[in-house]
Amino acid sequence: MKLKLKIWRQEDAKDKGGFQDFNVDGIDGDMSFLEMLDVLNNDLVNEGIDPIEFDHDCREGICGSCSLQINGEPHGPDRRVTTCQLHMRKFKDGDEIVIEPFRATAFPVIKDLVIDRSAFDRIQHAGGYISVNTSGNTQDANATPIEKDHADDAFYAATCIGCGACVAACKNASAMLFTSAKVSQFALLPQGEVEAHERVLNMVHQMDKEGFGNCTNTGACEIECPKGISLENIARMNREYLSASVAG
Amino acid sequence: MSILESKIPEGPIEKKWTKHKNTINLVNPANKRNIDVIVVGTGLAGGSAAATLAELGYNVKTFCFQDSPRRAHSIAAQGGINASKNYQGDGDSDYRLFYDTVKGGDYRSREANVYRLAEVSSNIIDQCVAQGVPFAREYGGLLDNRSFGGVLVSRTFYAKGQTGQQLLLGAYSAMNRQINRGKIQSYNRHEMMDLVLVDGKARGIIARNLITGEIERHSAHAVVLATGGYGNVFYLSTNAMGSNVMAAWRAHKKGAFFANPCFTQIHPTCIPVSGDLQSKLTLMSESLRNDGRIWVPKHKKDAEAIREGNLKPTEIAEEDRDYYLERRYPAFGNLVPRDVASRAAKERCDEGYGVNKAGQAVYLDFKAAIERYGKEKAFTSGHKNPSQEEIIRLGEEVVETKYGNLFQMYEKITDQNPYKTPMMIFPAVHYTMGGLWVDYNLMTTIPGCYAAGEANFSDHGANRLGASALMQGLADGYFVLPYTIGDYLANDISTGAISTETEEFEIAEQQVKERVEKLFKANGKNPVDYYHKKLGKIMWDKCGMSRNAKELKEAMEEIKALREDFWANVKVTGKAETKNTELEKAGRVADFLELGELFAKDALERNESCGGHFREEYQTEDGEALRDDENFKFVSAWEYKGEPSEAQLHKEELVFENIELKTRSYK
Numbered sequence: 081m082k083l084k085l086k087i088w089r090q091e092d093a094k095d096k097g098g099f100q101d102f103n104v105d106g107i108d109g110d111m112s113f114l115e116m117l118d119v120l121n122n123d124l125v126n127e128g129i130d131p132i133e134f135d136h137d138c139r140e141g142i143c144g145s146c147s148l149q150i151n152g153e154p155h156g157p158d159r160r161v162t163t164c165q166l167h168m169r170k171f172k173d174g175d176e177i178v179i180e181p182f183r184a185t186a187f188p189v190i191k192d193l194v195i196d197r198s199a200f201d202r203i204q205h206a207g208g209y210i211s212v213n214t215s216g217n218t219q220d221a222n223a224t225p226i227e228k229d230h231a232d233d234a235f236y237a238a239t240c241i242g243c244g245a246c247v248a249a250c251k252n253a254s255a256m257l258f259t260s261a262k263v264s265q266f267a268l269l270p271q272g273e274v275e276a277h278e279r280v281l282n283m284v285h286q287m288d289k290e291g292f293g294n295c296t297n298t299g300a301c302e303i304e305c306p307k308g309i310s311l312e313n314i315a316r317m318n319r320e321y322l323s324a325s326v327a328g
Numbered sequence: 329m330s331i332l333e334s335k336i337p338e339g340p341i342e343k344k345w346t347k348h349k350n351t352i353n354l355v356n357p358a359n360k361r362n363i364d365v366i367v368v369g370t371g372l373a374g375g376s377a378a379a380t381l382a383e384l385g386y387n388v389k390t391f392c393f394q395d396s397p398r399r400a401h402s403i404a405a406q407g408g409i410n411a412s413k414n415y416q417g418d419g420d421s422d423y424r425l426f427y428d429t430v431k432g433g434d435y436r437s438r439e440a441n442v443y444r445l446a447e448v449s450s451n452i453i454d455q456c457v458a459q460g461v462p463f464a465r466e467y468g469g470l471l472d473n474r475s476f477g478g479v480l481v482s483r484t485f486y487a488k489g490q491t492g493q494q495l496l497l498g499a500y501s502a503m504n505r506q507i508n509r510g511k512i513q514s515y516n517r518h519e520m521m522d523l524v525l526v527d528g529k530a531r532g533i534i535a536r537n538l539i540t541g542e543i544e545r546h547s548a549h550a551v552v553l554a555t556g557g558y559g560n561v562f563y564l565s566t567n568a569m570g571s572n573v574m575a576a577w578r579a580h581k582k583g584a585f586f587a588n589p590c591f592t593q594i595h596p597t598c599i600p601v602s603g604d605l606q607s608k609l610t611l612m613s614e615s616l617r618n619d620g621r622i623w624v625p626k627h628k629k630d631a632e633a634i635r636e637g638n639l640k641p642t643e644i645a646e647e648d649r650d651y652y653l654e655r656r657y658p659a660f661g662n663l664v665p666r667d668v669a670s671r672a673a674k675e676r677c678d679e680g681y682g683v684n685k686a687g688q689a690v691y692l693d694f695k696a697a698i699e700r701y702g703k704e705k706a707f708t709s710g711h712k713n714p715s716q717e718e719i720i721r722l723g724e725e726v727v728e729t730k731y732g733n734l735f736q737m738y739e740k741i742t743d744q745n746p747y748k749t750p751m752m753i754f755p756a757v758h759y760t761m762g763g764l765w766v767d768y769n770l771m772t773t774i775p776g777c778y779a780a781g782e783a784n785f786s787d788h789g790a791n792r793l794g795a796s797a798l799m800q801g802l803a804d805g806y807f808v809l810p811y812t813i814g815d816y817l818a819n820d821i822s823t824g825a826i827s828t829e830t831e832e833f834e835i836a837e838q839q840v841k842e843r844v845e846k847l848f849k850a851n852g853k854n855p856v857d858y859y860h861k862k863l864g865k866i867m868w869d870k871c872g873m874s875r876n877a878k879e880l881k882e883a884m885e886e887i888k889a890l891r892e893d894f895w896a897n898v899k900v901t902g903k904a905e906t907k908n909t910e911l912e913k914a915g916r917v918a919d920f921l922e923l924g925e926l927f928a929k930d931a932l933e934r935n936e937s938c939g940g941h942f943r944e945e946y947q948t949e950d951g952e953a954l955r956d957d958e959n960f961k962f963v964s965a966w967e968y969k970g971e972p973s974e975a976q977l978h979k980e981e982l983v984f985e986n987i988e989l990k991t992r993s994y995k
Binding site: 091092109115118125129136137138139141158160198200205206208216222234271272 | 376379380383394395396398399401403404413415448451452453454455456457458459460462463464465466467468469470471487488490492493494497500501502504505507508514516539566568569570602603605606607608610611736737740741742743806807852855857899901902906907908909910
């Protein structure tokens with residue numbers, strides 16, 4: 081396959097940035113999208129041009145490092161995959177592909193396609209934990225049975241990889257899906273109940289402080305989420321937030 | 329007399345750890361506030377160690393090259409974590425977990441460390457549940473278990489195929505709590521470039537800020553390296569793209585002995601290589617071997633027809649299939665340990681029975697499991713006479729709940745539906761049992777420099793059992809290192825803050841800067857990946873699943889030549905003062921080019937076969953590993969002496985007082 085690529089290049093956070101055109105050849109359908117970029121970068125290095133910077137690490141869809149807005153969609157045209165698991169068989173010979181970083185005020189560009197997602201970390205610092213010491217002096221793991229449905233729902237919320245696709249998909253750049261996934265995981269488990277009120281208030285407060293927008297229920301985040309995190313989590317967070325606010 | 333002091337406590341094995349904890353020095357809470365600890369790496373071992381150290385009161389700085397601690401490669405672990413809870417009542421105990429691990433490691437691990445691991449394993453599960461880790465549960469609300477290779481009990485706790493992710497998020501949440509309290513300062517997008525020694529003690533690191541390129545000095549009273557394994561020396565592996573040996577290798581060059589570098593795990597169930605431009609390999613969890621059956625065609629002509637695309641696996645009749653693991657190892661069948669399963673796959677493929685185009689793949693088939701589960705599900709739902717279609721439909725639903733994400737991942741990568749046609753799998757480099765030599769306290773041969781998790785060598789011998797890496801990472805981080813480190817730090821209560829404005833830091837920083845400059849100054853002929861791929865090919869061909877003296881010698885020479893070529897001709901684009909992936913890769917590959925040679929040397933000098941180290945010269949008549957306990961019952965700990973080929977060997981004799989040494993048999 082031969083492809084035309086329109087890629088966002090930006091020297092650093094201060095630079096204005098802009099699109100540049102590249103051609104790449106010899107792309108096979110079994111290659112991942114990032115392997116396609118590897119081919120381009122290898123060509124660039126051989127020509128003495130700085131390769132395109134992009135975040136990636138595990139390349140198996142779980143670390144959440146990779147991002148990229150591909151033809152206007154976070155993680156590209158396929159569903160339920162990260163960019164590293166997007167394969168080139170989803171494209172045709174001669175296609176033009178537009179590649180940009182995730183766009184959000186709270187995710188400033190570091191270089192080219194690399195963005196700063198530390199806002200997500202700070203939301204987690206604000207309350208994404210259960211205050212239990214790691215001494216091992218806790219009760220036996222089976223002392224409190226947990227209804228399987230609740231445990232499963234908590235697990236599904238916890239599968240969020242923190243990639244930021246939800247923010248990039250949202251016209252308001254809202255981080256509600258991300259934050260609600262963490263709030264839900266703990267809210268659904270008895271261990272998390274004790275601090276539930278404080279947690280939701282602190283996390284939502286931090287989320288707002290980071291400059292993420294609000295939720296207007298378009299549902300774009302759920303569709304673009306590579307892990308299929310459900311909108312139900314946002315509804316649950318809203319309920320938790322309301323009851324925490326009322327409880328004062 | 330060896331200079332290696334393992335510091336194993338006296339007394340019966342089941343009392344050693346308790347006794348040790350009761351007798352080592354402690355640091356009082358007020359003094360802990362005056363002591364700084366650096367933790368490099370934020371995976372399960374580093375993340376859990378950082379959280380616990382901070383909770384105990386130490387001031388902790390963490391470093392990771394990823395943009396968030398949550399992305400460390402522990403996150404990709406799939407199958408599960410072992411613990412001797414015996415919730416299933418199938419006869420499990422600390423002793424059995426200990427025994428299985430020592431036997432699984434082919435008797436090349438340290439008894440006392442492994443027993444301690446088994447002893448704290450139950451506590452890990454309690455701890456994780458208290459933190460809100462959503463393990464799989466049964467309908468009664470209690471925790472579920474499954475089986476893994478090399479054992480006869482069900483002791484693996486799991487969260488679908490994302491156990492590593494859930495455990496890491498647990499450790500990360502514990503870190504977050506301490507970050508919020510101001511007890512951990514987390515330096516993300518930072519890479520450790522060197523270890524700084526003051527008066528022979530580890531007192532800090534030189535790190536590169538990967539965004540600005542700035543070279544920074546950080547001091548502490550002790551340095552913990554939890555930087556994972558070095559599987560990427562093979563270029564293609566299941567490790568993350570950024571996984572590297574730099575921190576451990578820098579420590580090695582400063583005096584930390586490197587133990588058993590040749591002990592590498594080649595995992596049997598990975599997605600086969602698809603093309604020359606592939607960047608990494610993807611694991612399919614060992615848990616799949618609970619339900620999947622591994623086979624190749626019984627007749628070569630069928631294998632040939634499959635390779636040519638003229639025959640489908642589903643068209644091959646039951647009697648024409650060779651379930652070679654069940655045939656060769658009836659007692660353990662598809663659940664033999666990883667090294668055994670990998671070699672058996674290689675043997676069939678070498679004989680011409682491989683089933684992908686390159687002849688480098690075998691089948692992992694779920695048809696029988698789907699039917700079995702489907703029947704059971706139909707029965708329990710009240711359908712006593714289910715149709716075949718209904719059985720398949722229900723069976724696929726059950727398999728989906730167990731392995732859904734793995735099946736989806738397989739389909740996304742290969743474009744084949746594993747519910748309808750068997751998966752194709754092949755062995756790939758996955759884990760390194762070797763690593764920095766540590767004593768019972770997890771301290772390396774450099775005072776004040778500790779190694780935890782995959783970065784050390786201590787618990788898995790020559791082969792690691794499935795679901796034991798997560799167990800070891802968290803055991804080291806939550807329950808071992810935070811206490812043993814106190815024994816050392818008790819001497820530092822009145823030391824005061826360590827200054828970075830000293831000659832030692834100055835020199836270390838200068839050396840790091842010179843190394844970076846040197847990389848830019850080479851002739852610029854070949855990109856970094858060119859060298860990494862070449863190194864990977866040498867390693868896979870000559871230091872891979874089976875090894876022999878002739879090829880290992882060749883590998884040593886070829887790696888040395890490649891290293892020289894690298895420093896003369898590598899091409900690094902861009903600048904040092906900015907985000908520069910090529911520069912990051914170059915620094916890492918430079919270290920792999922040294923480690924690779926030591927790896928081959930270690931394999932060459934270990935004239936026996938054990939676990940993942942299979943020397944063709946040493947095998948039984950039926951092709952099993954032939955261990956030599958008389959001459960090689962030791963840990964090889966290598967001291968840096970300049971060139972890797974000149975490394976000096978120190979031996980730690982292994983003493984087995986609680987387990988009788990036997991030929992490992994899974995038949």
